Amino acid sequence: MTTQVSESNKTNSLFSSKNPLHLTIGILLITTVLVTLGNLLFPEGSALHVSDYTVSLLGKYLCYALLALAVDLVWGYCGILSLGHGAFFTLGGYAMGMYLMRQIGDRGVYGNPDLPDFMVFLNWTELPWFWAGSDSVLWMVCMVFLGPGLLAFIFGSLAFRSRVSGVYLSIMTQAMTYALMLAFFRNEMGFGGNNGLTDFKEIFGFSLQSPSTKLSLFIATAIALAIAYGICHFIVNSKMGRVVTAIRDAESRVRFVGYKPEHYKVWIFVVSAMLAGLAGALYVPQVGIINPGEFSPLNSIEMVIWVAVGGRNSLYGAIIGAVLVSYAKTRFTAIMPEAWLFALGGLFVLVTLLLPKGIAGLLPTIKQRLITKKDAPDTQQKGAKL
């Protein structure tokens, strides 16, 4: 056989530019080290000092970035436009919140060693069954993944097996998160009603107020994000990634090749939900509260906008999008909070019209411009021959 079909060639040309693994993780870890050093070594007032407030803020952004990765995995790669990923994020957050509530012990307002304050307030005398075990770290870690994963599995199995897709699916995901919001608002649900879970004191025995805990949480989030990025990178570059892309572009055709798209969709939906749950769990100790407002359909839409801005179908794009839009939100809401939603909507329209591939779609173009300027014009991209 004289044909030269090298697989490495393919992998290089197609993917490395889209999802640079080492570069992204490298930048992420270097940033983390710099922030850590800036926080620990440089005194307040120094130009290189990173305040505790900034550390917490960055930690929050990284949670959003992890969440954006989850959304990108299902939307960018598999074409499932989920407008309900906030539900998975919030469930993960509640799992962590329950654990943190139990950590309060008898230091609550009512000083009840067994029951969280809101239960005492409701005149409950014992823990509801679904709070059993919530004081154990292992339980918390399991629930962070199991809660969102199970919901995604049930929802996905029902929706994908009956071949619901497109707008209908998106509306169903919105309805799902909205229904959960209404449910969690009710006191009888046993999750603290509209106040949610808050007034946390400690995590794993470390005070949540102390700067070192805040820094540790930030570092833990960065590491979680790096690992999640690695996992997503592995998935999208495996044959699974190709099947899922094929499903996105021509689902019915995939069936005639022998794959069951619904299995793939459920699987990737569950993985994505678990990543979102992890993001929620890391978020709660850093912001100190979790309440049903996080289920708000608006939040889920905002996540999709992060990915659209950063560039769907690009993993690092999702991270960039989440961080940039969240930063913009922080700045914007400080000046004129009531206008933020308009700004967000405007941003979405602009990106859809002008940058359909998002910021990540812009980078290769810029890179190529630079290269073609430097090199002779005949060193065009290989595909240009067609």
Add this chain to the structure above:
Amino acid sequence: MNTDKAGTPLTASENIVPDTRHGVILYVEDVNLSFDGFKALNNLNLYINDGELRCLIGANGAGKTTLMDVITGKTRPDSGKVSFGQQVDLLQLDESEIARAGIGRKFQKPTVFEELTVFENIELSLKGDKGIWTALFHKLSGEQKDRIAEILHTIGLVAECHYPAGRLSHGQKQWLEIGMLLAAEPRVLLVDEPVAGMTGQETERTAELLTSLAGKHSVIVVEHDMAFVRSIARKVSVLHQGTVLAEGTMSEIQSNPDVIKVYLGEEQG
């Protein structure tokens, strides 16, 4: 709406082997299908022998594509029987199960995975386990790479193998879809209008390829290009208004008065 019978033995054991002791690999018996009262298939009977190359002709709207939809599980008939070999009831299986059982299809309108490269299109179509965990940890074996290279060579897309399939010309997409079909190594190939958009030379190559496949595989070809049909046909079935009007060699068909009246008549003026 679709079959979701958990634990059907046919899905559990991935290796469906059709029982072809009677020499027939595909039974289509008394199949009826109507769309809003319009009878697209009307008491249709068709038997395809193991290893046979069968041409299916018929005017636009005769029901050729619909028949393929029924065989591959895309559309369920209102009544009738469709089986793979004697025992495997295709009406109990969904599209992906039918594909894995060994019935491959090339669509009338070429449909390839546009964002994936030519190479990847063929990779995904390769025969083998189509489950999630395999997909996650799958690495192409040397043998599989050779097979892909061989197919790329056969379909003449070696130079284009790393292009996104969406950038191929119409004719090249036709070839790619044929390549995907070859990669799946099906027992039965359903080929809907393979030479539309191909040059004369390419048409000849397709004819050669399809005839060489017959014997080891059973091939059903739908085509309007009569010269092409003549060049490959051994046995031809004529479909008319959803039913088989005549069957036989090309010369038998051409001299069949019914056929002349409804089909060839129009074409030959």
